[in-house]
Amino acid sequence: MKIGTIGTGNMARSLGILWAEQGHEVFFGSRDSYKGKSVAEFAGHRAKGGTNDEAVAFADVIFYSVREMPSSVLSSTEVLSGKVLIDCNNREIPEGFAFEPIFDESLAEKLAANVPNAHVVKAFNTMAQEVFELSPEPLKEYNVSCFICADNEQAKKTVMTLAEEIGFSPIDCGSLRSARMVEGLGDFIRFMIGGMKLGSYTTISVNKVLEAKKQRLGGRNAGYR
Numbered sequence: 001m002k003i004g005t006i007g008t009g010n011m012a013r014s015l016g017i018l019w020a021e022q023g024h025e026v027f028f029g030s031r032d033s034y035k036g037k038s039v040a041e042f043a044g045h046r047a048k049g050g051t052n053d054e055a056v057a058f059a060d061v062i063f064y065s066v067r068e069m070p071s072s073v074l075s076s077t078e079v080l081s082g083k084v085l086i087d088c089n090n091r092e093i094p095e096g097f098a099f100e101p102i103f104d105e106s107l108a109e110k111l112a113a114n115v116p117n118a119h120v121v122k123a124f125n126t127m128a129q130e131v132f133e134l135s136p137e138p139l140k141e142y143n144v145s146c147f148i149c150a151d152n153e154q155a156k157k158t159v160m161t162l163a164e165e166i167g168f169s170p171i172d173c174g175s176l177r178s179a180r181m182v183e184g185l186g187d188f189i190r191f192m193i194g195g196m197k198l199g200s201y202t203t204i205s206v207n208k209v210l211e212a213k214k215q216r217l218g219g220r221n222a223g224y225r
């Protein structure tokens with residue numbers, strides 16, 4: 001798969017390297033072509049680097065690690081048409097981690113409104129970069145969820161595969177509207193990591209306790225939903 005990054009920061013560098021290790025063709029895009037090239041050199045695995053515009057032109061899947069909208073980052077957003085755009089962004093942490101609930105529009109929905117011809121997929125916003133260091137093995141053993149939502153099913157499947165390849169447990173969270181909840185989880189994990197001082201190696205996952213099916217307590221009766 002041809003993967004491009006917008007930005008060469010913590011998230012884009014780490015995930016770009018991991019996908020390059022998996023045999024994908026990766027192009028690191030930056031505001032500064034030289035920076036893109038030097039991250040590519042660091043990544044190895046025949047990764048390329050240059051500008052954000054070049055990364056987008058090169059790739060079928062774009063990892064978007066910038067909070068600004070594509071219309072202000074790229075010369076033209078036309079080139080994003082039909083491409084998968086992975087949004088890993090979380091909003092800025094407010095003073096004292098006092099996040100307001102996300103009621104009406106997530107960052108991912110805002111992104112999708114900015115580039116309606118791209119297939120925006122929310123993913124990778126609920127784990128800290130530090131966790132990637134164990135990818136793909138032995139990370140797999142830790143069952144770390146990667147919560148993924150999108151309106152385009154094929155795009156979502158593509159990103160679920162990319163998450164699984166690097167050791168995460170992909171969790172299908174439905175349509176892009178669910179990004180409101182997934183970004184809320186991003187806020188929650190950052191509160192736990194920073195606010196409650198659990199540290200960056202703390203993760204958030206869904207687990208099934210199928211053993212509980214035995215229902216020794218009488219099971220669930222009709223009542224509140």
Ligand SMILES: NC(=O)c1ccc[n+]([C@@H]2O[C@H](COP(=O)([O-])OP(=O)(O)OC[C@H]3O[C@@H](n4cnc5c(N)ncnc54)[C@H](OP(=O)(O)O)[C@@H]3O)[C@@H](O)[C@H]2O)c1
Nearest residue numbers: 007008009010011030031065066088089090125127128129
């Ligand atoms: N770090 C984490 O552990 C983590 C985990 C989950 C989610 N996230 C979220 O992922 C996003 C990226 O986080 P990060 O830690 O990778 O941040 P970062 O290290 O600051 O990287 C962001 C990159 O975006 C580019 N950029 C910054 N400002 C820009 C602007 N005004 N216009 C265009 N490009 C700009 C820069 O790349 P160039 O200089 O190469 O252009 C920068 O290196 C954030 O929204 C964050 O909340 C982070």
